[in-house]
Amino acid sequence: MSEMVENESVAEPLKETKPVECEEKTKPQEEEFPLPDWVAPWAREAPKIVVRAPGPKSKEIIKIDRDYVSYAYDRCFTFTIDRASGSAVMDADGNVLLDFSSGIAVQNAGWTHYKVTKAIQDQAAKLIHSMANDAYFDKEAHFAKLLSDISPNKALKGTFFGNSGAEAVEAAFKLSRYHTKRSEHVAFFGSYHGRVGAGLALSSKLKLRYSYGPMSPGIVFTPFAYCYRCSFKQSYPECGMWCMDYLENQVLTMGGTTNQIASIFVEPIQGEGGYVVPPKEFLPRLKKICDAQGALLVMDEVQTGFARTGKMFACEHFNTVPDILVLGKALGGGVPLGAIIAKHDIMRKWRPGSHSSTFGGNAITMAAGLAHVQAIIEENLVDRAAKLGDYAMKLLKEMQVRREIIGDVRGRGLMIGVELVKNQYTKEPHEATNIQGKCWRAGLMTITAGFYGNVFRIAPPLCISKAQLEKGFEIFEQALKDEEEFLKLGTSSPPG
Ligand SMILES: Cc1ncc(COP(=O)(O)O)c(C=O)c1O
Known part of the structure; x- marks a missing residue:
């Protein structure tokens, strides 16, 4: 009797396995932490680069600005912001950038909520x-x-x-x-x-x-x-x-x-x-x-x-x-x-x-x-920032293992600093400007901080989706990798 039951119980799942697998494959995977519904369609496609920046419209604006606006602002991008929604911004020429800055921690609920x-x-x-x-x-x-x-x-x-x-x-x-x-x-x-x-x-x-x-x-x-x-x-x-x-x-x-x-x-x-x-x-x-x-x-x-x-x-x-x-x-x-x-x-x-x-x-x-x-x-953004922040921290800590240029990763929630160094042992700071420029060209807007200008701020709008966060990190890591190759940092070792 018990044998029969055993045999039946083995046979049953085998019969059922296939259809279940098929169903799972065809079922669309619901994204965890999606963008909220109110985010504009164009902003969902970020990043999307249509013209090398600054494009013709941006150039016109920048020309007037340079003549008439004070030089006191230390602008890091030749970028003219035209509109923004959720976690993306669009320049005057239609380039859409993914944003890791929230306009310096201003747009917490998302741009143009x-x-x-x-x-x-x-x-x-x-x-x-x-x-x-x-x-x-x-x-x-x-x-x-x-x-x-x-x-x-x-x-x-x-x-x-x-x-x-x-x-x-x-x-x-x-x-x-x-x-x-x-x-x-x-x-x-x-x-x-x-x-x-x-x-x-x-x-x-x-x-x-x-x-x-x-x-x-x-x-x-x-x-x-x-x-x-x-x-x-x-x-x-x-x-x-x-x-x-x-x-x-x-x-x-x-x-x-x-x-x-x-x-x-x-x-x-x-x-x-x-x-x-x-x-x-x-x-x-x-x-x-x-x-x-x-x-x-x-x-x-x-x-x-x-x-x-x-x-x-x-x-x-x-x-x-x-x-x-x-x-x-x-x-x-x-x-x-x-x-x-x-x-x-x-x-x-x-x-x-x-x-x-x-x-x-x-x-x-x-x-x-x-x-x-x-x-x-x-919108319970405290919770979202905590959870997405933990996920971002995990990805960045893993990135730190792969990338010698990262000296330290620290933060809470979606306020994370990634400090760059020339050498992890000497901790000599590595200035972030080149990498920032590379990220920007690839469609990721990031800003920096720190006494040596060597800390990337990971501070996106809190409504950013998990998929966008991952996309942003892909761009970020590629820029770090290019910089490492450029510096031949792959061989850093303890001093002496
Ligand atoms: C911690 C802190 N305090 C004060 C300020 C000054 O704020 P505001 O630029 O609005 O004058 C800033 C601006 O970045 C800040 O980060």
Whole structure:
């Protein structure tokens, strides 16, 4: 009896195997993480190069621009952007590029998201300027409430809206002084907080500061936890966070301050500094130092905010709630907008007239920003960034094994830095410009960061599809391979 059953059970699957296989082969494979439905048809075909850039239309525009627009912008592509949708942009000549930059971490929900477009159109038909200085406006109130609701641990309440990231940094700088009645600040090597006023003074890079001194006095700089290039030549975790000891026991006691620290400004993951992720102890320790000093911890999440890192805010990866959170870029969904949100007692210190801006809480920026942040929530982009980010990280780590030019891969969510080196042992930086150009010619728009200009930012719109991500990495790896062949890097070996 048991034999019969056994025989039957062996025979059955054999009979069924074939039709099942056929069905599986013919069944269209449903793509995991597809592009959302609203993305324009042309953008689904990215990349598509139709003419060598710059094409004739682009050339015309660039010619006028070079005559009439300031040279201050350091543009890395001879590219004239005409339209964009989802995770693709089109130039004036019809070339379609796949985008790994999100317009520097601005278009988190995707370029030209239909909800943002509609919100702007509807609002513009009704009211453009909301006179935030003198009147109340519904969307400003609702947006401030939403930001409080999604703030880390829901611990922040009280928003001030301005027009850019740098202006938001300025507001945080002023509020921390106003609250503490102190005038000294700590910032980090590799930091970037903007190009004007306090933001510039808090930014460390020489190129940004050159010829603009003297800056606001009372700012001291200290090394960030950039473990791949540790300022103290230590290794984590054996170092026990030497950089934090240095800040606590040397900078704050012998670094020339007068014990009047109003605030410490930090990016939870450094952006322009090279997508540098500090160890998990870094931010909690910083908060402790602030509390011991009676100083405020200001977290600049202009680049890391709004689902980019797989959490709504990057500080959540480190279980650290700042006293003031600085927002910009993705906050506006593509329109100029910055804001700070603070602990209630801190924000409440500002009395009417303590700070202001003509266009703060502007009707169009509020409508656009509110729609963008709502889309990020409704479309669960935190989760998508976390999952696609894990997948991207896996692919890049595998690529690192194949490509000696990659020294380090690090990041959270879809904010990943790929640091290039001439030699993995000496870690001599390899400048990224050639590779960036190659990617661009092949239809992938990538931007770089880092003190040496050798870190690629993998920061696509969070609506990018898995297939597009893979396509982008194919182009990226080919460009790295070409560069390696050019440099004959295949033979790098330990020094000596
Ligand atoms: C972390 C950070 N803070 C502040 C800023 C300045 O923002 P904005 O260019 O909008 O003034 C930036 C811009 O890149 C940034 O990355």
